[in-house]
Amino acid sequence: METKLREGKGSVALRKSEPLRIRTELKAIIYLIPFLVPFAVFYLWPVLRGAWMSLHVWGIQGMEKYVAVANYKKIFANSDFYLYLWHSLYFVLLCAPTVIILGLVLALIINQNIWMRTLIRSVFFLPYVLSVSVISFIWLRLFDAKNGPVNAFLHLIGLPGDINWLTDHRFVWWAITIATDWWTVGFVMVLFLAGLQEIPTDQYEAAKIDGANAWKRFLHITLPGLSKVMKIQIFYQIISSLKLFGQVQIMTGGGPGDTTNTMIRYIYVTGFKKDMFGLASAQSMIFCFIMLLIAVIQFKMTDRKDG
């Protein structure tokens, strides 16, 4: 994605010398219009509108009064905000590395000449096509403390007592992470597979002749060869982990207590369950800002590595 961006900029620079001709401009812009109209109404406008709403007390009756930055002050003065922000980041730290490592391992396995290769690849990918509510309901029940097969299995291998996966704050994040990893790892795997196929096999042959063992070959050929895919993956996983909502909404309702309340669920509860849309808009704006920040850091980092 980042390469594309630069390409875009490059071609702009090329054409800078041309004079601005309204007709040529319009003839091109007309092709952008179909996309731009919904984009403006359902993306750009809500962002601006959200900024405006965040400066007001806004209830179910609509706008009540202008309060300037009072909503923001309230949010920053409330410890819940920092907690839920931390929860969102915590989930990124749990989910992004696990899903990427697991996806890489699966891709490396599938990339070998194993039995029933296509079938096994499909099995790993299959959960990804299910919707979030389906996977959440399945895992809600699998993790059931008393009647769930997960605990049944743990009993079988000799673990005494029940683990309260969804009501014990030591385990609940792991439960959500396991469910999410199972759901999305196929996607990660498929991307790594595509990346692996782009690495020329003669590099491996050469390394073998040089006497490099499997681990060294992985470290010096495979990993660098995957670096582009890896960067995309990291970025994508960070964003999608930050967006966590469906799994917690269905599996835990944010609980136990507020242990699994995330930024998105915080916004949802403030807006739709407490009817405080102004405050919720301010939360949204802060969340947007954090997303932008992450994107900027990402661009900067990849830029430096490339250059």
Add this chain to the structure above:
Amino acid sequence: MKMRKKFTGLLTAGLTLALVMSGCSSGTKDGGTSSSAGTETPKTENTGSSPVEITFWNMFGGGEGDFVDQIIKGYNDSQKEVTVKQLRLESNEYYAKLSTALSSSKGPDVAVAHVDRISPFVKAKQIVPVDELASKVGFDLNQITESNMKSVTYDSKPYAVPLDTHFHMFYYNKDILKKADLLNEDGTPKLGEMTPEGFEKTLADIHAKVPDVQALAVNTPYFQEPFLNLYYEAGGDILNPDMTKAAINNDKALNVLNFYMDLYKNKYSDLNDKTPWDTFHNGKAAFWFGGVWEAGLLLGDQSLNIGAMPLPPIFGSQTHWASSHTLVIPSYVSPEKQEAAVKFMKYFSEVGGKTWGQAGHVPANSNVTASEEYKSLPYRSEFIEAQKTVKFAPPTDKYTTIITTISESLQNIIFGNETPKDGLANMEKQINEVLDN
């Protein structure tokens, strides 16, 4: 290249299909909410030949849901003018959905709302007064108990039809109590001294003698209800009398919280039980502060051997939490459908009230509660007794926000994310912020 051909074929097929279907779906769109998936309702004028179809939203699950189904079926079978179709939503998300529906003018033609939730809807003019509509269809609102009627009246106009008063009862499992030697000859429980310590001792006895069940199943997922019951018993209030400040951060609340925390800690109650109502129903708990609405389910089946009595005054008084279900009509509903909706309300109150009484709610229609039929239901004298000491929510239009805040904070406290002391202080701060706006 061959593959590509196939793809194009697929894409073209998809496009055609999409266009055809968009035609279909916009067709149903015109019908609005009145056309349902399977049934084909002709879109002609309603001249008596085809019934008016109205959508009824509620959050009744479990035991009470079956009774609502009966009432709706009874109504649909009893006449040909109106067909009621229901949408049952999850109770935890119900008000998020209802307020979305009301502000977008897309949703039910008649809906259930708790009495403590209607005030913001009235203020936003999202629901209509029901008095004129009622007199139009010959529905005499005077049958409804005055106190119930008063609770839905704003500027001397009633904005809802109260269906019931509901609160919690103290249910006990006689089989378990017998095993624990705590059952009297007449089938009532021996509860010992009526103090937190005394009650805990009773629970300890049960826990010692019947260790494989919970002594008291606590409604952990909706913990605000068991909390408010005992907090009201202790004489507490959510807000100060003029409703300008929170009044919840005090020793009474702290004692109640510590009491419950003790129960969890000593394993008299299971903190991790996500469905305590099922636990009690399945005979895996000795006591249960259960809603009157569970009476049909719990007391109707003799083999369960369950009894009920008013909540014991563990924290002093008999005062306990209560609320009331009401029916409201959104203002976006067409006059024709409003009339249909109020006809359904009339039926629900006058005829359905009997069924509703069987479910366990104390009907708001005084004709129903006065009937022999109602009085002959099991334990109903206990219900009438318990109803005398109920306490409703403070009548503020910020109640939705406040109760959501309270229930969230309570979850935090009982799951150990906050100490009871900090939790209450936090709760007070947040409620005050809400009230200041």
Add this chain to the structure above:
Amino acid sequence: MNKTLLNIIAIVLAILFVFPLIWMLLVSLKPDGVNVYSLSDWVNWSDLNIDNYVKVVRDSHILRWTWNSLVIGILTTVISILFSSLAAFAFSKLPFRTRGIFYVIIVSGLLIPTEAILIPLYETALHLKLIDNIWAIILPGLTNPIGILLLKSFMDGVPKDYIEAAQIDGSRNFRLWWSICLPLTRSAMVSVGIFFFILSWNNFLWPYLSITSEENMILSAGLPTFLSNNTMSLNLIMTASAIAAIPTIIVFILLQRHIVQGVSMSGVKG
């Protein structure tokens, strides 16, 4: 590494991966109240029946939701691809000076997800009277710029000669797009389309908020509305989940090669 060992690891992992789905199917076919817990439950197939399926289909709008999900998915995908392709064509083949500005504006759409603008988006939909209308789901689904980025990179690969030759023939821009760029990027469009369809099919939060009546819900948002875990039996929850999952699984099995290819292409390039 030892080949046999690797094979065994792969198979064990694969079994672990399908286990939840098999469990779901098994429970959904068991009578109400019967759990699949111990090993003996797993192999006892004598009481399997489809009563739960009959009950769920009868008592809910689940088939309707599946249909809605399909309609919305296809409409979003097809419209998105067409619009994205048009825009990609302009960025790739048409010389205009403001394109840098437009490109940056559109790419900025990648940075903020719908979830982050939930509240104002809801307000907007409310004002446009879109709440409880399937277009409330489709229209915001058209704002994903990823299609433009991908299709542009493919159109950049269309040789200049083709375009120039056509221009000499006097073809207008629209013909250039329709008869040259569109056919040459067909496979890319299918890939992007599959990706968009999966995104739409799995969209949860926004449909959950913007649809209020049962008839207009989509599967992902309808399920939790229908299944409050307080009142539903384990078996019925799993039956409803299975009904939601089965069409997806079948489609996936039929088209798995294209789906995997489509997703990986969109993902890598994106």
